[in-house]
Amino acid sequence: MRIAMIGAGYVGLVSGACFSDFGHQVVCVDTDTAKVEALNNGEIPIFEPGLDELVAQNRKQGRLSFVGDIGQAARDADVIFIAVGTPSRRGDGHADLSYVYAAAKDITASLKKFTVIVTKSTVPVGTGDEVETIIREARPDAEFAVVSNPEFLREGAAIRDFKHPDRIVIGTSDERARRVMSEVYRPLHLNASPILYTDRRTAELTKYAANSFLATKVTFINEIADLAEKVGANVQDVARGIGLDNRIGMKFLHAGPGFGGSCFPKDTMALIKTAQDNESPVRIVETVVAVNDQRKRAMARKVANAFGGNLRGKAVAVLGVTFKPNTDDMRDAPSIPLITALQDMGAEIRVYDPVGMEQARRVFENVTFCDSPYECAKACHALVIVTEWEQFRALDLKALSATMATPVVVDLRNIYSPEDVTRSGLLYCGVGRPQPAAY
Ligand code: NAD
Structure with a gap:
């Protein structure tokens, strides 16, 4: 198949590379001509594990x-994806x-044969x-x-x-x-990945329903975490205790600082708006x-x-600013409002972030950017x-403890064992876990 992929961002670039x-x-x-130039020079404009090798291999093979x-890509294409x-x-x-409608307009002039958009x-x-409608109005003959x-x-x-999806959803009523x-x-198909064929509107709604459901799951466990702190329970055991029930499932039950990122915030909001417009509000969302x-x-x-409610004169080391690990994406990252709130206080x-420093420099003001977690923690009052x-x-928690002004760790992802941290001489505060006396 000949495929044109409009948009070479996180989704378009990965999808294009995988299809090739x-x-x-x-x-x-x-x-974005700078992006195209970079890609043609063998540079990958985003951080995504394995993507550079995949792109390089398929470029080399000429696919x-x-x-x-x-223009030319649309003329030749059997399928044009808008991403x-x-x-x-x-x-x-x-x-x-x-952007979607502009992309639709961009292709109208080039359609020459039956094309799936x-x-x-x-x-x-x-x-x-x-x-x-946009394409039909411009090209009644296409x-x-x-x-x-x-x-x-x-x-x-x-x-x-992309290569091992839980499912693929395809919405069309056109047999061809x-x-x-x-x-x-x-x-x-050969991999036996489930492919769900449905109508177009159902496919569109499915994506929003999926993201909103996941956002709901995260938010639910976050509220249970808050309650666990108040009543002296441990949210991680609660999550395991409910997640082992097949009807609930273990995933997306990690309490934390709240969801963010390039999809959940905008997609939950867009679903709310669609629902309101259709007089069928999604009050849960x-x-x-x-x-x-x-x-x-x-x-x-x-x-x-940890400091009596006042952070004036305190230095806080923030480890990790991208919206999740293994990406450099900072769109709507929880770190952004969190850092603003800490500065307000x-x-x-x-x-410090392992790959997000370049993006962080564009986003944050009045912040000290550090080259390592240890440098970041130096002389800080909380990490x-x-x-x-x-x-x-x-x-090395002991090394961190030795370098900090006051040894406080606030672990918003529950990555540490409270016992290990406490043994290293640090005061530990997680999410939805028993809180230290200072709290
Ligand atoms: P992105 O911002 O990384 O990429 C979009 C790209 O499209 C940019 O490079 C931009 O320059 C280009 N573009 C815009 N208008 C264009 C046009 N007319 N012609 C050619 N290129 C054009 O966005 P993304 O994260 O890849 O998301 C794309 C879509 O996929 C969004 O609707 C998003 O909700 C959805 N999505 C994203 C993810 C994710 O994890 N990022 C996952 C699933 C779905």
């Missing part, structure tokens, strides 16, 4: 290329579909209808079908997720398009968003509680684990 690895001929198109203009951003629209929280971007119900194929990969494990999509995903919004400042208060902030990078699990 399946043996398809893929051209990734991006309007993957990058261009700034859609551009759908951020929250400033002001009202609806999904901003301007696929929205891989996360888009509200009805967007596929609108994409179809032969095409618009399909919804939402993406469920997770940053940090994106290649594995269905056959083409089945060819596109043939290697996964509305509550999830409200509870989660308050959580970052609550986590800053958790740090302040008077703290001086030092920051806060915000993102659970693997390397933080293996830190």
Whole structure:
């Protein structure tokens, strides 16, 4: 198959590289010329484990290329994927579909034969209808079908997720398009990955329902964690105790500083807006968003509680700023409101992240950027684990304790054993675990 992938960001680049690895001929198109130039020079603009090798191999085999203009790629393509951003629209929280519609307009002039146009971007119900209308109005003669194929990969494990998905969802009522999509995903058919064929609107809604459900699960365990602290229980054992029930499942039951990232905040908000517009409000999701919004400042208060509620004159070391480990993505990262709240309380902030420092420098002001966790902790009054990078699990706690002004660890990801930390001479405070006396 010949595939054009519009958008070479986290989703478009991974999908394009994986499709080319399946043996398809893929051209990734991006309007960001610096990105295209970097990719053509063999540089990968994002941090995603394994992506550089995958891109290099497939470029070498001549199956993957990058261009700034859609024209030729769209003319040749059997399938055109739209994988551009759908951020929250400033002001009202609806999904901003301007990039999707611009991409749809960009391809109209080039359609020459039957082409399947696929929205891989996360888009509200009805967007596929609108994409179809845009193209039909511009090209009444064109032969095409618009399909919804939402993406469920997770940053940090994106290649594995793409090649071994829990499921693939394909929304179309067009038989020809269905056959083409089945060819596109043939290697996964052979892998026995479940493929769910449904109509377009159902596929669009499925993606929002999935992300909102996961956000709800996280928020639920976070509230149970707060209660556990008050009643002297341990949320990790509660999570295991409920998660071993197959109906509930263990995943997404890790208490922490609240969800963030490039998808959950905008997707929960967009679902709320779609639901309100259709006079069918999703009140559970509305509550999830409200509870989660308050959580970052609550986590800053958790740090302040170790110092009688006041952080004036205190230095706080923040370890991990990306929204999760194994990515450099800082979009809507919990570290952002958390650091702002700590600064509001008077703290001086030092920051270290294994791969997110370049992005962090663009996001944070009045912060000291450090080259290692130990440098970050130096002379600090509290050390806060915000993102659970693997390397933080293996830190020499005694060495940290020796370098800090006051030995306080606030572990917002519960990566340490409280006993180990306490034995190293540090005061330990986790999430939803029995709290030290100072609290
Ligand atoms: P991104 O911002 O990393 O990438 C989008 C890319 O599209 C950018 O490089 C941008 O320059 C390019 N672009 C915008 N308009 C264009 C146009 N008209 N022509 C060509 N290129 C254009 O975004 P992302 O994280 O890859 O997300 C893309 C979509 O996938 C979003 O709808 C998102 O919700 C969804 N999604 C993301 C993830 C994730 O983990 N990031 C997972 C599943 C689904």
